[in-house]
Amino acid sequence: MSEQIKRATISDVALHAGVSRAAVSKVLRGAYGVSGTMKARVEASMVALGYRPSALARGMRGSSFTLGVFVVDLQNTFMSVLIEGIRAEAEVSGYQVFIGEASRGLSQQRQMIEAMLDRKMDGLLLIAPFGTAGDLEEIGRATPTVVLGRHGPGQSYDTVASDDMAGSALIVDHLAALGHRRIAHLKHVGRENNEDGMPQVVRAQGYIDAMVRNGLEPEVDVIEGRWHQAGGQHASELMLQRPHPPTAVHAGTDMAALGVLAGLYEAGISVPGDFSVVGYDNVFAASLPQVALTSVDQSGVEMGSMAARLLVERIQGRREPVSTVVAPSLVVRRTTGPAPAGPTRN
Template sequence: MATDQPTRRATIHDVARLAQASTAAVSRVLRDAYGVSDDMAARVKAAMKELDYRPHASARGMRGKTYTIGIVHPDLRNTFFPDIFAAVAEVILPTSRQMLMATSEWTSAEDVLAAMHDRRIEGMIVVSPHISENKLVEAARVAPLVLTHRHSYSTAYDTIVSDDDSGAEMVVRHLAELGHRRIVHLGPMAGRQSKQLSFVSARRANAYRRAMEAAGLGKYAEVADSPHYSVEDGFRAGHAVLTRSQRPTAIFAGTDNVAFGVIQAAFELGIELPRQLSLVGYDNTGTGSLGPLSLTSVDQNPHEIGTLAARMLLSRMDGRQEAERISIPPRLVVRRTTAEPFE
């Protein structure tokens, strides 16, 4: 017989009875605590699913846990980062944790990290922050931290990077083998960051210069300033170098976004790619691989970076003390924007 009374919400005691476990054991499974057997975890999770049990956030937050990890990144408009975040989600979400994302694009990374700590996150993945080493160490003392896309050898936190030196060298080799000599690199704050080798822009710029020297092209080496890794700055920087009396025959853009700006500048100036200008990006974003663009670019394997960053963070949260540092080898994906120089 139908009833108008609401169905009673399942409790932790109901889960314990169905799983043939104590409420303490169920609580340990909810908190993902150390020492829970696989069999116990499986029984409790099966009972939770059968009863449609949803623990209160306050119950899951016992012992200070919020079951939330933070992700801090510098640029909402860079299409490279979502591939990293998706890979992080594939690892983090099955652990019944949530992801809290914030950008340091319009505020300081230091303020964003402080805001994350105010929300009692369990750990953080921080992408390419513009913040001092001391502040990163302080943040890692509050909650486990994994740093990506910034070269660091700190023992206070884990680091995962793409081998930016190798990536830049591959670009120069490819263009030099095609016969290019006047190869210009577009990157942000090239001069001011020349000594800050933890930043990827400085690593790529210095590796570019070394590769130009190794190819016997040192006298042609030039890093033109594209203040940010954006389409707009790529357009401005590209337009500036392409309107010179002796323009480059090839451009190595610091990111795909910068390369997209160069493509726009070249189009407006009536310069045909790759017949009159070869162009290489960095990131191998999905947009760059599409249709008429078909951009030659360096692939950093963002999915692997995100997957490993998430696993490293979970390992730290489980108590690992030793710092880990991983460098992922990139690969050059050659498409339709590079060819022999037209002179």
């Protein structure tokens, strides 16, 4: 029987590198204060000895090197863009990402977050979560937390969000410059209350402010519904039933905008000849030639990467809250054009 090869330990790495166990631990955790020379020496010894950190052992030392990512709705393809940025940054820092979804409301969200905490995840990254700011503060006091998509600031957690006020202004200004006056907006209303700082609240306020600034206050038209394809299609039906339908819509998200486009297509409405549509998120489908959706890009990969980086900093000991806002940009494609000369036909 062949002799079993002994697996290298952290003590073996420290001895080989000529440093302390604590120094090796700091390199493994990516802690502050580790010099490039120290990091290179320890990593070289790890390679030479074939050392591979044990997830169980790391968990026993107080760190599982795992991040819990909570998502409200994975059907929104923009979530995958954010998660791509989160995963890439987490891997660089030596963390694994575990994803949980809770689309059925606040109670399911609480159960999911409790399950993540029970599994000793080092920190939580919550994407557009339900609940009040007080609920988020309670989570932040219990574990390192970053909230992505909700506007801050928080006291016990960090926030990363797109400048949704500016994003809505880009949309309204673009449509107004094309001659549109009857510009509608789709505002998400789901199972839970819309709290201050949620993107649907901020985007709606940004739309209203931009309409007023463009002298279009009498034309303000907020349609409440759901930010998914079926919700967008239903909203298109509501708009076309009006005596004087809008000629353009700020759909709130790309998923809702795709639903609007489907509804307009079925009704025989020409886009952009009779009706202009603008989305928000700039998901991959928006760039497809057969879609060519004008949309607001909020740098989803960058936002995800930034959120993961802040979470690792919190895990490593930072306590001061950080609130980051990412500047959006408008990507103009073929779903927007000049306002029609006559009324949109029903």
